[in-house]
Amino acid sequence: MLFTPVFSCYRTVQFSYEGESIVGIAEFFQHLMNGLTLGGIYALIALGYTMVYGILKFINFAHGDVLMVGAYVGLFLFDLFRGSSPLGLWTIIAFFIAMIISMAFSALLGMFIERVAYKPLRKATRLAPLLSAIGVSFILSNSAAWMFGTHSRKFNYPFDNTPLHLGDVVITPHQVLILVVSLAMMIILKLFIDRTRMGKAMRATSLDQGTAMLMGINVNRIISLTFAIGSALAAVGGILIALDFKVYATMGTMTGLKAFVAAVVGGIGNISGAMFGGILLGLLETFGVAIFGIPTGLKDTIAFGVLIIILLVKPEGLFGKVEKEKV
Amino acid sequence: MKKSLFVLLAILAVLSFPAFAQGGGESASPKIGFMGPMSGDYANYGVLSNNSAMLAVEQFNAKGGFGGKLPVVLVTEDSEGRVEKGLSSIEKLSSSDKIVGLIGPVLTGTSFAVGERVQNEGIVMISPSATHADITNIGDYVFRTVVSDGLQGEVAGHYFYDKLGYRTIGVLYAKNDYSQGLYEGMSAAFEAAGGKVTIAEAFNVGDKDFKTQLTRIRSANPQAIYIPNYTAEMAQILEQASQLGMKIPFLSCDGFSNPDIYKLAGEFTNGVIYVGPAKVKESPAFSTFVSQYTAKYGVGPDSFATNAYDGTNILLAAMDKVYKASGKFDRKAIRDAVAATKDYPGVSGIVNFAENGDLVAYQGLYKVNKTTPEYLGTFTVVDGKLVQID
Incomplete structure (x- = not known):
């Protein structure tokens, strides 16, 4: 079944192709909404990948698992704070307190991982920290499965998630939250890197670690800071996903990989690129299946197909700069 | 060992x-x-x-x-x-x-x-x-x-057509033997009775986001949706369907008889009708x-x-x-x-054994009231006809 003809009372206007209806206006905007929120999540996580890569030229494959730990911490704290109180102002406050503590915890975890698993390998071959990252990823997800079990846990919404109807298009408060938070995080991050002294130091470290050190920048501290910020963002992403997709030990694996693809598509190391890549990937996945007739079973292959095409055609990504090989 | x-x-x-x-x-x-x-x-x-x-x-x-x-x-x-x-x-x-x-x-x-x-x-x-x-x-x-497993699909198809009066059904199933087998069994019986499966959407084992498939099913506008899956996916589907504002009734399978579903999906389970094990004295x-x-x-x-x-x-x-x-x-x-x-x-x-060596057996029908399944009766299919045992 490629194109599903639509005959319902929902819509009056339809996109037509040689007289055959393909998809209605309402359905189109619904898919657009679904794609944007999916993309917002990818973008949020892609920010963490892109930051670490920008500074260290190294892909932190444990990023998705830090996200998972962040989600578990957020879940436990929220349930603890909330107790049995009904939805209301307090549950929203409890949710944000849980999120902030989880961000702090994940930031410490990220710094710890960097210190233990990556720093000793900074002078080793480029492959070594990559393998170490994969190892950390397995350690985190297997420990979580061992400690918390392999079943999914429900992260209850801290607010009333009754969908809002905009005509025939439906949007939930949670979807709005995802879009707002992703956008806000991106802007804050961009301002931080462009406008603050710390950010300047980060950019300097990213350009040339040796020279940055000679200029009096504490490179180790900057790298720790990078991991702290990236991991804190991962925790936010984890908690936002958990509201929709539940919490389980391998939740970071596939989402993490797709966010990585988003970062590469946008141009790895580039903050706005990661945001753009994430949204683009979310839209491609949704519309690829919904409109272009890619079988639903192949949904996950869209992301990786895009990755291959980008690597072949424009390896620096849509927003990336071509870098000259350092001699 | x-x-x-x-x-x-x-x-x-x-x-x-x-x-x-x-x-x-x-x-x-x-x-x-x-x-x-x-x-x-x-x-x-x-x-x-x-x-x-x-x-x-x-x-x-x-x-x-x-x-x-x-x-x-x-x-x-x-x-x-x-x-x-x-x-x-x-x-x-x-x-x-x-x-x-x-x-x-x-x-x-x-x-x-x-x-x-x-x-x-x-x-x-x-x-x-x-x-x-x-x-x-x-x-x-x-x-x-x-x-x-064949009997379950058969009872489902006949019950949906005869007792619930549905003529069009949408299906959302997983790509594994269990889910696909039930989907095919239910469809065969439902269409043999005269109904039509107007849309069948698939997903991969481990998927968490079903909004694309649900949006397409919503547009096809069937009278009910059959979701023969395991609890983790079904909880997710029910919740996302409600987020898409879908009011279409949901139908399910024996996977729904695992009480875990009520922990994961809460009151989104309200109104779901499913085929499960028959109650035996x-x-x-x-x-x-x-x-x-x-x-x-x-x-x-x-x-x-x-x-x-x-x-x-x-x-x-x-x-x-x-x-x-x-x-x-x-x-x-x-x-x-x-x-x-x-x-x-x-x-x-x-x-008793049927002609082909299958156990002659029965299935139970349940309807969920908020988060409590209520027993609707025991059914089987004999010569292509739905028979209520009690």
Whole structure:
């Protein structure tokens, strides 16, 4: 079944192709909404990948698992704070307190991982920290499965998630939250890197670690800071996903990989690129299946197909700069 | 694992010793086989069902065996839950032990492979637990004392059409044997009755986001949506459907009878109608079996072990009938006697076999009120017609 003809009372206007209806206006905007929120999540996580890569030229494959730990911490704290109180102002406050503590915890975890698993390998071959990252990823997800079990846990919404109807298009408060938070995080991050002294130091470290050190920048501290910020963002992403997709030990694996693809598509190391890549990937996945007739079973292959095409055609990504090989 | 296997073999040896002793010079002591995973990840299924076979054999021999003098010998083979091991096991059982009937295999995959072999060798096989609809299509030597997945789909399709009055249904299923099998079974029955599956959307095992598929189903606007999946996916689907503002009723399968669904989906389960296990009145025979089993093995039987107990007793009864009539244990005659089983009073209920070797069985229908399933009745399908039992 490629194109599903639509005959319902929902819509009056339809996109037509040689007289055959393909998809209605309402359905189109619904898919657009679904794609944007999916993309917002990818973008949020892609920010963490892109930051670490920008500074260290190294892909932190444990990023998705830090996200998972962040989600578990957020879940436990929220349930603890909330107790049995009904939805209301307090549950929203409890949710944000849980999120902030989880961000702090994940930031410490990220710094710890960097210190233990990556720093000793900074002078080793480029492959070594990559393998170490994969190892950390397995350690985190297997420990979580061992400690918390392999079943999914429900992260209850801290607010009333009754969908809002905009005509025939439906949007939930949670979807709005995802879009707002992703956008806000991106802007804050961009301002931080462009406008603050710390950010300047980060950019300097990213350009040339040796020279940055000679200029009096504490490179180790900057790298720790990078991991702290990236991991804190991962925790936010984890908690936002958990509201929709539940919490389980391998939740970071596939989402993490797709966010990585988003970062590469946008141009790895580039903050706005990661945001753009994430949204683009979310839209491609949704519309690829919904409109272009890619079988639903192949949904996950869209992301990786895009990755291959980008690597072949424009390896620096849509927003990336071509870098000259350092001699 | 090694140790428990050793204990098991020891029990087997002790059990079969008096058999040899009594059999003495008479080489005619008939053998039956049991095959299932006795080690590995699925060992628990195999061990529990093998216990049942041993219990049934022991009780049969204690009553004097065939004609009051000839005990039966049970040979247990470990399939390790692997097809290759199952094939070499059936080779040994068939040619070296010369068994006249087989209880098992326990797992569906092994049953497909071993079923082909017993069909060719002409040995009757009764599986306590292989549920895939196609198992009994292998041939006329293959029987089972467990409900086929096919019946569930059939009852679902007919019930949705006849009782709920739906004419169009959308389906959202996972790409695995279980989900896809139920989808195909339900669709066949529903369309044969005159309904139409207007849209069928698939997803991969492990997916968490179903909004694309649900949005497409919403646009196709069927009267109801059938979601034959496991709890984790169904909870996700119900919640996201509500986020998309969908008010279409949801229909489901026995996966919904796992109480975990209410933890994951909460009140999104309200109104879901699903096909699940039929409620059985607990018979005195069942409680006797459970207490004897528990006293002997220290653990209670699972539902497969209960089925294995009935299967073994049915096989022994058939052998007894053939022996009384002919004084021999002819494999073909035993198969015919098993097929002729009529209203056998088993511990799991009254057992009858359909033409194809399937257990004649029933399904229960449930409707969820908030987070509590309410029983709607017991149904089965006879000659393509839905029949309510009570």
